[in-house]
Amino acid sequence: MSVAPPQNDPTMWTSLLHAGLVSSFMRLPYVAPDSQALLAAGARAGIYGLPFDATNVSRTGANYGPRGIREVSCQFLPYNAMLDFDLIAALNPVDCGDCDVVLANAEKTFARAQADIGAILDANALPVTFGGDHSITIPAVRALRERVADPGLVLVDMHLDSAPDVGGEELNHCCPVSRAVDAGFDPAKIALVGISGWMNPRTEMDYCREHGITVIWLEEIWERGTAWAADRAREIAGAGDGIYLSFDVDALDAAYAPGTCCPSPGGLTSREAIEIVRGVSRGGLLGVDVVEAAPSLEATPSTSLIAGRVAIEAMAFHAGAGAAR
Structure with a gap:
């Protein structure tokens, strides 16, 4: 009878990667989005879908x-x-499962999500939310603003996402920035990074100008680099009580992220995106979301993989990875 070798390294593979039950992010333990349960588990980050x-x-x-x-x-x-950084040792992250979605009802769904994300925050854990379209940032920033007096916001995206409404509907994926302002975010502490001039309506540009929101254009990143963009975003959004990071995968060039709702020609490379996320997350975050990955719209897992990588990078650099480098 064969005997499995002793497991001395918890980061080492012992079987097929795709074997076993598929349930949680990175096979992390499941803990419900309940503040007492999260505190009891010692979780310092909670994945939430x-x-x-x-x-x-x-x-x-x-x-x-x-x-x-x-x-x-x-x-x-x-x-x-x-x-030489271990995410488990640093944050003990857990997976809090998915929101109980109310079909075709953004208001009720977001109320449930806001309560769940609030519970993660109340446990002093970092909420790491996977969307969904970009409207899912709305309950996240609302939950954060209930608990933090003066948060900042960094949004990495091809789009401004600052529409006052879309056809009269305010809970739309074109509106997370405007809803963050409505929730009490100071527009002077909002930085929009990687924005393309060709993919945004005049109304949203007018909103940014009227409210004093900083736009870091894609062409500026080409000219000045990712380190400049991350430092500038942290300078703007970090002037208050901390930063919430929202990352839309359509900020990436469609060659790197085809499986998204609005593929973007000429966007960031995967490496540029990782560099920006590392730079913004360095020094800590209040929360993070990764949105608009749509696996059914591509034949490979490329977009889902970069979405997961972005979340891991944000958590790691939030927790101090690379601090000594």
Whole structure:
């Protein structure tokens, strides 16, 4: 009878990556989005899925985002060999499951999500939310603003997402920035990073100008680099009580993220995106979300993989990875 070798290294593979039950992000333990349960588990980060894309004006499919990201997350280890950094040791992250979506009802769904994300925050854990379309940022920033007096916001995106409404509907994936302002975020502490001039309406640009929101254009990143963009975003959004980071995968060039609702020609490379996320997250975050991954819209898991990588990078650099480098 064969005997399995002793397991001395918890970061080492022992079987097929795709074997076993598919349930949680990176096979982390499940803990309900309940503050007492999270405190008892010692969790300092909570993955939370919000599989909702009923507000999308473009291609749908982001409601499969949380599932798709979780399914491919077995490819990642919690240990970064180059940085000699162990995410489990640093944050003890857990997976809090998905929001109980109320079908076709953004208001009721967001109320449930806001309560769940609030519970993660009340446990002094970092909420890491997977969308869903970009409207899912709305309950996250509302939950944060209830608990933090003066938060800042960094949004990495191809789009400004500052529409006052879309056809009269305010809970739309074009509106997370304007709803954050409504929730009490200071517009002077909001930085929009990687924005393309060709993919935004005049109304949203007018909103940013009228409210004094900083826009870091894609062309500025080409000229000045990712380190400049991350430092500038932290300078703007970090002037208050901390930073909430929202990352839309359509900030990436469509060659790197085709599985999204609005693929973007000429966007960031995967490496540029990682560099920006590391730079913004360095020094700590109040929360993070990764949105608009739509696995059903591509034949490969490329977009889900970069979405998961962004979340891991944000958590790691939030927790101090690379601080000594």
